[in-house]
Structures are given as C-alpha cells and as structure tokens.
Amino acid sequence: MIDISKKEIWFITGSQHLYGPETLAQVAKNSAEIVKALDASDAISVKVIVKPTVKTTEEIYETLTAANHADNCIGIITWMHTFSPAKMWIRGLTALQKPLCHLHTQFNRDIPWGSIDMDFMNLNQSAHGDREFGFMVSRLRKNRKVVVGHWSEESVQKNIGDWTRVASAWDDWQGAKFARFGDNMRFVAVTDGDKVEAETKFGFAVNTYPVGDLVDVINSISDKDIEDLIKEYEATYHMADNLLESGDKRSSLVEAARIELGLEKFLVDGGFKGFSDTFEDLHGMKQLPGIAVQRLMQKGYGFAGEGDWKTAALVRAMKVMGHGLEGGNAFMEDYTYHLDPERPRVLGSHMLEVDPVLAADKPKCEVHPLGIGGKEDPVRLVFNGRASNSLNAALMDFGNRFRLLVNKTKGEEVTEELPNLPVARVIWKPLPDFKTACQAWILGGGAHHTCYSENVSVEQLEDFAEIANIEALVIDENTSIRNFKYDMMTSEAYYKLHS
Numbered sequence: 319m320i321d322i323s324k325k326e327i328w329f330i331t332g333s334q335h336l337y338g339p340e341t342l343a344q345v346a347k348n349s350a351e352i353v354k355a356l357d358a359s360d361a362i363s364v365k366v367i368v369k370p371t372v373k374t375t376e377e378i379y380e381t382l383t384a385a386n387h388a389d390n391c392i393g394i395i396t397w398m399h400t401f402s403p404a405k406m407w408i409r410g411l412t413a414l415q416k417p418l419c420h421l422h423t424q425f426n427r428d429i430p431w432g433s434i435d436m437d438f439m440n441l442n443q444s445a446h447g448d449r450e451f452g453f454m455v456s457r458l459r460k461n462r463k464v465v466v467g468h469w470s471e472e473s474v475q476k477n478i479g480d481w482t483r484v485a486s487a488w489d490d491w492q493g494a495k496f497a498r499f500g501d502n503m504r505f506v507a508v509t510d511g512d513k514v515e516a517e518t519k520f521g522f523a524v525n526t527y528p529v530g531d532l533v534d535v536i537n538s539i540s541d542k543d544i545e546d547l548i549k550e551y552e553a554t555y556h557m558a559d560n561l562l563e564s565g566d567k568r569s570s571l572v573e574a575a576r577i578e579l580g581l582e583k584f585l586v587d588g589g590f591k592g593f594s595d596t597f598e599d600l601h602g603m604k605q606l607p608g609i610a611v612q613r614l615m616q617k618g619y620g621f622a623g624e625g626d627w628k629t630a631a632l633v634r635a636m637k638v639m640g641h642g643l644e645g646g647n648a649f650m651e652d653y654t655y656h657l658d659p660e661r662p663r664v665l666g667s668h669m670l671e672v673d674p675v676l677a678a679d680k681p682k683c684e685v686h687p688l689g690i691g692g693k694e695d696p697v698r699l700v701f702n703g704r705a706s707n708s709l710n711a712a713l714m715d716f717g718n719r720f721r722l723l724v725n726k727t728k729g730e731e732v733t734e735e736l737p738n739l740p741v742a743r744v745i746w747k748p749l750p751d752f753k754t755a756c757q758a759w760i761l762g763g764g765a766h767h768t769c770y771s772e773n774v775s776v777e778q779l780e781d782f783a784e785i786a787n788i789e790a791l792v793i794d795e796n797t798s799i800r801n802f803k804y805d806m807m808t809s810e811a812y813y814k815l816h817s
Contacts, residue, residue, distance in 0.1 A: 319591075319618040320641045322486040325364040327419075328385050328394045329353045331371045332378070332402030332451060337440050344441060345399050346371055348425040352397070352469045361472070361479035363642060364392065364486060375406045382410035393417035393485035395478070398447030399425065400440055404454035411458055417485040417785045418462040419478065420455065422448045423469045461784040484781045487635040494522035494591045494634070496620065496627055497584070499529050500599025503624035508765040511628055511715030519720065520786060522591075524627040527584075533602035535587075536580030547575040551609075555683040555699065567695070570605065570685045574697035577603065578610035585619065592620025592630040597669075597691040606691045608670035608698035609683065612742070615649060615673040622649050622767050623671055628713045629767040635782065636711065636769045645706060645772030646675025650744065652710075652766050662752035663730065663745050666770060670698045672742035676770070678704035678731070686740045702732035703744030710748075710768040711779055718817040722783045723764045724776055725755055725793040744770065749795045758793045758802045789813060 331349040333342060353368035372378045385391045393416045411418075424444040455462055463481045467474040502510045513524045548571060551557065560567040585593060597606055615621050618641075620634025629649065636647040653667040666672075669688065674681050681701040688696055706729040714721050727746040736743065748755030776792055783790035789809055793802065 320490075320638055322364055322483075322638065322641060324390060325392045325486055325489065326367050326388070326390045327362075327364055327482055327485070328381075328388075328391055329356070329366055329368050330381055330394055330396050331369075332396060332398045332407070332447070333371050333373050333400060334402055334406075335373050337400065341437075341440050342371060342373070348399065348441065349397070352423075352425065355470060356475060356478065359475040359479065361476040362482055363479065364482045366395070367391075372402075375409055378407055378410035379413065382414045386413070386415045391416060392489040393419060393482070395419045395421050396451065397421045397423060398444055398451045400443035401447045401450060404450045407451065407454050408458070411455060411460060414460075417481075417488055418455070418460065419481050419485075420448065420452065420462050420464045421469065421474075421478070422452075422464060422466045423474070425469075427468045427470070461787060463781055463784075480775065480778050481781055483639045483641075484778050484785065486641075487638040487782060488521075488785045490591070490638045491631065491635060492521040494631070495589055496522060496524045496630055496634075497588065497590045497593040498524060498526040498595075498625055498627055499532055499593065500596035501526060501625055503596050503598060506624060508714060508763075509622075509624055509626035509628070509767060513627070515715070516628070516631075516720075519788065520631070522631055524631075527588075529600055530602055532580065532584050535584045536577055536603070539576050539579045539583070543579055544572055544575045547579060548572070551575070551683055555681050558682065558684040561683060561685060561697070567685045570695055570697055571683075573604050573694070574607075574609050577605070577607050578613060581607060581610050582614060585614070590619075592634040594622050594625050594627050594630045596625045597623070600691070600693070603693065605694045605696040606670060606688060608696040611671040612674055612699050615671070616675055621671060623651075623668060624767075626765075626767050628715065629765065629769065632711060632713045633769045636771050636774050636779075639778055639782075640771060640773040643773040646673060647769055647771045647774060648673030648676050650710065650768045650770035652768070653743070656745075663747055664727075664752075666703075666744040666746060667739075667741045669741065670696055672744070674699050674701060674742070676703045676742070676744055676772070677701040681742070684740055698740070699742060700740050701742050703729060703742070705729050705731045706772045708746060708770060708772050709774070709776060709779075710746075710770055711774075712765040712768045714763055714765055716763065716789075719813045720786075720788040721763065722779060722788060722790045723759065723762045723793070724779050724790065725749070725759060725764075726776060726795065727770075729772065746770075749793070750797050754797060754799060755793050757799055758797055761799070761802065762791050762793070762806065
C-alpha cells in the first residue's frame with residue numbers, strides 16, 4: 319500500500335534575462351542534463367522533472383504555486399546556475415507550501431584554468447548565485463534542505479535521494495486519516511495529545527470509531543475468505559501444533575484470521591493509513607488483535623497500541639521513508655532492561671504487536687494466554703529481531719509544541735532462549751551508552767512507545783522535523799548530559815519566543 323515511484327520532484331533553475339538568449343538556452347540544456355542524471359540515479363526513488371528556467375518574479379511565482387497544486391509533486395529542488403536576483407523569489411517562496419531542497423552545485427566540475435573566460439563564468443557562477451538565493455530563503459525564515467557538491471557525485475545523489483524520501487513521507491501525511499478504536503489508555507499521559515493541533519501542524523486527521531462498527535465488519539467476513547487466509551498463514555509461518563487443522567486451538571486461528579480480514583476491510587474502505595486500538599475498549603471482539611496488527615503493519619499501515627495515534631502516524635511516515643530499502647520500521651516499546659554493568663541492553667517488544675519486518679528468521683505462529691484485556695487467548699507471531707544499525711524515534715506533545723526525540727541504537731542478535739515470553743523481541747544497545755542514553759531520554763520526556771528503524775537516518779528525521787517545523791532532539795554517540803540539557807534549554811527558549 320506504499321508506492322512512491324510515481325511521485326515527482328520538480329527541478330527549478332533560477333536565472334535572469336541579463337545574460338541573453340544564447341546563455342539561457344545553454345542553461346536549459348545543462349539543467350536537463352543534471353535532471354537526467356538525477357532521475358537515473360538508483361539513490362533517488364522518485365521522478366525528477368525538469369521545469370523551464372525561471373527568470374522573472376512572475377515566472378517564479380507561477381512555477382512555485384503550480385507545484386503547490388500538483389498532486390504528484392512532493393517538493394522542489396532549486397539551483398541558481400548563476401546570479402538570479404533574489405527579490406524575484408520573494409512572492410514565490412512566500413507562497414510555496416511544498417518541501418524545498420536547495421542544490422548548491424554548478425554544471426562544470428573543474429575550473430578550465432587555461433581557457434576560463436566570461437562566457438564560462440556566466441554559466442558557472444552558482445558560487446555567488448546560490449548565496450544570493452540562500453540569503454533570501456533565510457531572510458524569509460523558510461526551512462529547507464541544502465545539499466552541496468557536484469551533481470554527478472554519488473554522495474550528492476544519495477543526499478538528495480534521502481531527502482526525497484523524507485518529502486515523500488511528508489506528502490503521505492497530507493490528508494491522511496488514522497483511526498482510533500477506543501480512546502487513549504486510561505490515565506496514560508504521553509500517548510495522549512492535541513489532535514486538532516496535530517492536524518493543523520502535520521496535515522493528517524485522527525478520529526475515533528466505535529468498536530461496534532469494526533465488530534460488525536469482522537462478523538461479516540466469509541468462511542471462504544478465512545480459509546484462504548489460514549492457508550496463507552500455513553504457507554508463511556512455522557505453525558504451532560495446536561493451531562493446525564486437528565489442533566485444539568484451531569478455532570483461535572480462525573478468529574484471528576476473521577479479525578485480520580475485518581480490520582483490513584475497515585481500513586481499506588475508510589481510506590486509512592494507520593490505526594490504533596486500546597485493549598481496554600475492544601468490547602465485542604473475542605480476542606485482542608495480534609497477528610492481524612502485525613501483518614497489517616508489514617503491509618505498510620502505521621500502528622501503535624493503547625490509543626497512541628502520534629506513534630501510529632510516525633510509524634507510517636517512517637515506513638514511507640524507508641520503503642524499498644533493506645531493513646524495516648516498526649512500532650516498538652522499551653519492554654525491560656538487562657542491567658548487567660558490563661553489558662547493559664534494552665529488550666524491546668510489545669504484548670502482541672511487533673512488525674515481522676524485523677524478523678531475523680521465519681516467524682512462529684502461536685497462541686498463548688494474555689493476562690490483560692479479558693479476552694480469549696490471542697494468536698501472535700513470535701520471532702527474534704536481527705543485529706543492525708538502528709534508531710528509536712518518538713513524537714510527543716509538549717503543550718506549546720511537538721517534540722521529535724531520536725536515539726541512535728545498535729540492534730543485536732537475540733542469543734538467549736525466552737521460552738516463557740511468547741512475543742516478538744528485539745535487543746539493542748542505546749548510544750552513546752546505556753546510562754547516558756536513558757538519562758537523556760527521560761530528561762527529554764521521551765515516550766515508551768517508539769518507531770524502531772533499521773533504514774531511516776537521524777539526518778532524515780531532522781529533515782522531517784524541519785519540514786514540519788517542529789522541535790527535534792538527538793541522542794547519539796556524541797551526546798553528553800551537560801550538552802543535552804543545554805540543547806533542551808535553548809530549544810525551550812526558542813519555542814517560547816516563537817509560540
């Protein structure tokens with residue numbers, strides 16, 4: 319359900335009439351060559367479209383406002399091949415609503431020392447043209463991504479490609495709908511928040527739907543569809559003996575399949591990109607949704623438990639950012655600690671719902687009792703996560719602002735047997751070290767629900783926060799508590815001045 323291949327980034331070159339038609343014709347050719355290389359790059363997963371060179375206030379305004387209204391356009395890349403007087407950009411930039419990347423490059427890579435002349439200069443003066451443009455964007459207090467280097471470099475293309483994924487995630491949020499079945503888990507603070515402000519700030523809507531309406535859809539699922547899905551389960555997972563056709567828990571598997579099909583139908587029919595449920599509020603369901611939620615997340619839906627709509631939306635956004643890359647993005651919870659002084663670690667899980675995109679091996683499909691929720695024994699997928707470079711990200715509502723908190727981590731192979739903990743589990747080491755990371759996370763008001771990522775970078779999440787114009791704090795290998803406290807204090811002052 320995630321497809322960014324048809325999305326477009328518009329490449330807009332700035333110039334002026336001063337240099338004459340011959341120079342402008344060459345600029346257009348150069349821009350087309352740059353775009354051809356970017357569009358062909360494996361690092362960039364969306365289409366890059368060259369637009370006509372803009373040379374006047376009117377052309378700039380028309381092009382940027384057209385980008386606002388083009389459904390497939392998720393952002394723009396600007397480049398000043400030479401000097402484009404930046405007053406011309408004021409009206410257009412003020413109106414621009416799509417994410418902006420400023421590519422600071424020039425067409426020619428090397429200075430032709432023996433032949434350089436003014437004709438060359440007229441075509442290769444980004445060194446000051448981009449600075450003029452950069453001043454105006456900064457003067458307008460407009461957030462943007464700046465990428466520096468020759469357009470043919472792999473690192474430059476990778477940087478642009480990473481940003482286009484961020485722009486894709488932001489585009490995906492615009493007009494998105496997230497469903498809540500039940501309210502927030504009673505008395506829990508960090509998972510709650512201002513849904514009106516979120517829709518104003520982020521562009522997605524969150525609304526609650528009666529569990530009874532979902533149950534009606536679940537109960538409408540045909541036996542044939544359930545049988546087909548069970549066959550898919552049996553072909554995909556290691557099935558517990560008691561879930562096989564002759565097993566005494568087969569009826570639990572039938573009900574789990576019914577819930578998955580009903581839940582997916584509800585989401586598809588309603589055009590939702592993610593959802594949350596609350597185990598306290600699922601009256602009418604025979605078991606809590608375990609495997610159903612796990613598999614729907616694997617298909618691309620955002621999810622978080624206990625009514626946590628912010629994390630559900632964040633999971634969806636990070637799934638879009640990482641789509642098609644090795645590794646996964648998944649709803650996660652800091653479950654418990656291993657406090658060995660020599661090797662402290664975090665065991666991450668959730669009672670039922672961890673996305674099998676993180677599985678190191680073929681998951682097991684099992685049924686076990688669950689001590690909360692007051693339902694029949696739920697079916698779930700049990701697996702171990704894999705070793706990988708990773709991070710955890712959480713989105714919190716601080717009243718006058720949203721904060722995105724990110725902690726770099728190192729996922730590790732799960733080597734211990736956990737025979738009495740039948741859940742999916744991931745082990746990680748937080749950076750820079752366990753005590754510093756946990757202390758900083760607590761000081762930063764970080765939630766216990768996160769999105770755990772193996773393929774989204776800290777830089778991408780910082781870029782995402784800039785597009786959203788929200789606060790971002792990072793805990794990584796360079797973090798010290800003294801500096802982290804200072805970052806929080808300066809951030810607090812900034813948002814008091816700007817709220």
